[in-house]
Amino acid sequence: MGKGPLDLIDYGSLGQVLDVKGVIARVPELALVADVIPVPFKAIPSTALGWPEWKELLLICDRLSAEHPDLAGIVVTHGTASLEETAYFLSLTLKIPQPVVLVGAQRPASALAGDGPMNLLNGCRVAADPRARGLGALVLLNDEIQAAREVTKTSTLRMQTFRTPDFGVLGQADADAIVWYRKPLRRLAPDTEFDVRGMEALPRVDVAYVYAGADGAAIEAFVAAGAKGIVTAGFAPGYVTPAMSAAMAAAVKKGVAVVLSSRAGSGRVGRTTKNAALGFVTADNLNPQKARILLALALAHGVTDLERVFAEY
Structure with missing residues (x-):
């Protein structure tokens, strides 16, 4: 949260971060596209995330999949700084059938014309789409669906920062439909050889x-x-x-x-x-x-x- 609607850069200095319930409360339109179950994790900047948080997030995904047989998908709200790294880790280690979609925002929730609400809504739409299954972890910002392996943050401040330089998007979340154009061919979750659930740490x-x-x-x-x-x-x-x-x-x-x-x-x-x-x-x-x-x-x-x-x- 920033100091006002025009604070697009210095908002982190206040240390005010919305939890998942606060984020969802700002987007009542979510009820139009999905039955959303808020799951608290850690309301911290993405610069503070690493192996311990990745493993905990992985275990939460395991638990949700086991507890909710009718679960269509999982959406993870994430700061954009390290979003692509969390997404790739999950895309290599998840063992659940449901798609996991990571969403973020280039502007804080307090900003004029913030992008977070639409990214969250579209993330839920993609996660609920049966065609998202088997594609590993996905990233959704700016109406674009990207593969975790390929997407990267390319600009510090621009809204179209997340790009796949070599291959382009997998699909798009348009107002009238979720549309798909290609699938990644490299191995990804849940069909990988990597299982970290019993590990205490990764090698340096x-x-x-x-x-x-x-x-x-x-x-x-x-x-x-x-x-x-x-x-x-x-x-x-x-x-x-x-x-x-x-x-x-x-x-x-x-x-x-x-x-x-x-x-x-x-x-x-x-x-x-x-x-x-x-x-x-x-x-x-x-x-x-x-x-x-x-x-x-x-x-x-x-x-x-x-x-x-x-x-x-």
Whole structure:
């Protein structure tokens, strides 16, 4: 909540966050599209979310699916900062048949012409659509339905911030209908090899940003901190500096998995003879923050064929 209807940037300084009942109360039109069951979780900024909250959210989804046999779907309200990461984690680990749709808002609930209410309503419409089943976790903002694996936040303030750069939307939530145009082909929930319900933690995986003149200090620090995996946000199409490459090669010899991603925001990282010889894995077209999640899950499950994992998911 902000200081007034024109506070579109500084609203977080007040620390006022609506809980799920408060959010739903602002959108009475939800009753026109679904019978909504409010489920309290944590009314905290998405910058504060990570593994503990992801696992708790996963268990809540399990419980709701078991308790409500007639449940059509689940909608998760989420801050936009880390929304794509939560969505991808769920898309890799959910084991329930119902679709899970994540929605957010670029403007606070107190803003003039806020986008939250329509995003929430459309999220419920998508979650209730039988055609959403089997597509993993989905993201719905700005009337657009996106796949969790592919969508990313591309703008700090614009309403059309969530985009799928390489492939585009799965469908759209229009006023007269939910329309679909394509399906993702990569493996996703509930048909995955990842089950984290009995896990207390995920292995540490860090992201190293690549820039002109970067040395190996960050890589060495991550290894010293106990990283089991490192993902690079490399020069397009996935290159790193010579100094970083040397530090990464040393990390591999110590048993640390190294995955090459790109900071470009679009496109695959190709597998080269040199990188293969050094033991580096390629992230395909996953961005660094999502490659980190997939790598952590693979390491947690003892997967050794990481190239296969990044090719399948």
